[in-house]
Amino acid sequence: MSFDLAKVIRPEVQGLRAYQVEVPPGAPPRIKLDANESPFALGDSVREELAAELGKALADVELHRYPDPEARELRGLLAQDLGVAPEQILASNGSDEAIQMLLMAVAGPAVTIVAPVPTFVMYEIGSRVLGLRFVGVPLDGSFDLDGTTFCRVLAAEKPRLIFLAWPNNPTGGLYGSPMVEEILRTCSGRACDALVVVDEAYTHYSGETFLPTLSAYPNLVILRTLSKIGLAGIRLGMLIGSRAVVEEINKVRMPYNVNALSQAAARVVLRHPDVVRRHASAIIRERERILGRLRDFTGLTVFPSRANFFLIRTDRPGDDVFRGLYERGILVRNFSRAPHLANCLRVTVGTPEENDAFLSALGAVMGHGG
Helix, strand or coil, X not given: CCCCHHHCCCHHHHCCCCCCCCCCCCCCCCEECCCCCCXXXXXXXXXXXXXXXXXXXXXXXXCCCCCCCCCHHHHHXXXXXXXXXXXHEEEECHHHHXXXXXXXXXXXXXXXXXXXXXXXXXXXXXXXXXXCEEXXXXXXXXXXXXXXXHHHHHHHHCCCEEEEECCCCCCCCCCCHHHHHHHHHHCECCCCECEEEEECCCHHHHCCCCHHHHHHCCCEEEEEECHHXXXXXXXXXXXXXXXXXXXXXXXXXXXXCCCHHHHHHHHHHHCCHHHHHHHHHHHHHHHHHHHHHHXXXXXXXXXXXXXXXXXXXXXXXXXXXXXHHHHCCEECEECCCCCCCCCXXXXXXCCHHHHHHHHHHHHHHHCCCC
């Protein structure tokens, strides 16, 4: 029996590479600084409350029934936290699903999606999976965005959707607010009509948000996630926009997309914003400490960051530095073979002890003390 899979799978999909995280063979790393997770557990009191809440949910929820399809209680708590109406929030299975829903909602023949590059790879992968045309506008040598050039591309390409990771991943930079607002104005009837997605996955570490301007820009969509503040395991994201935008995007949401236990866990953490703020402040302090230390390293370019990670470029082959760190028990994210990111590594900010171990290992790999 003969079956040709290539005749079934779309060429756009065949040409893609699945999202992967490089982990060399050998013993698992002692310290994991590759995924932009929070290094801090939630704390005993919150963990006890979380265990009680999940236990209650497990006992009370009829697991043979579907969860609340609209996540109404959770959206109510999120609305209070964000200062918007519940009808302006769409809960998602991580912000990845929110990205997918947005792409599905605008998809069609010859539709174009635009984003600066390098950036979060799922914007492009999601676009190409749906057969959409993805146009990446390169950042400059400092990984900043040239707003004039970007708006010129928007006027020429007339996309339906623009993604702006803010701060950007994997570079860590935060584009200027006036520039983002100019993009919002450009995409509101002047040069084109498009949704502008400001992905605020790392807002707790940048201290910046476009939420206060939401009512001024009907084409603005904001993405958030709980993955970066200690809840990566429950996969909960959210899309925030006008009621009209949320109503339309909700039409392509898969039924019951956020499970009952994830909803329960999120409700507990949202009752403890003080814990989130305390952990974020600790990570910001560590980020600045590490960046200050790294600027003394020779053979290293350190890019500024407003996230819970930072990007470095080495004058040695990035693959060699990545392997050298791994051999010393440190796993970071290797971007050295990605377009625009030659010899670049992304490092998540860990605990003080983990960060000291990273600095020591990097110093040994680079041939001098850390």
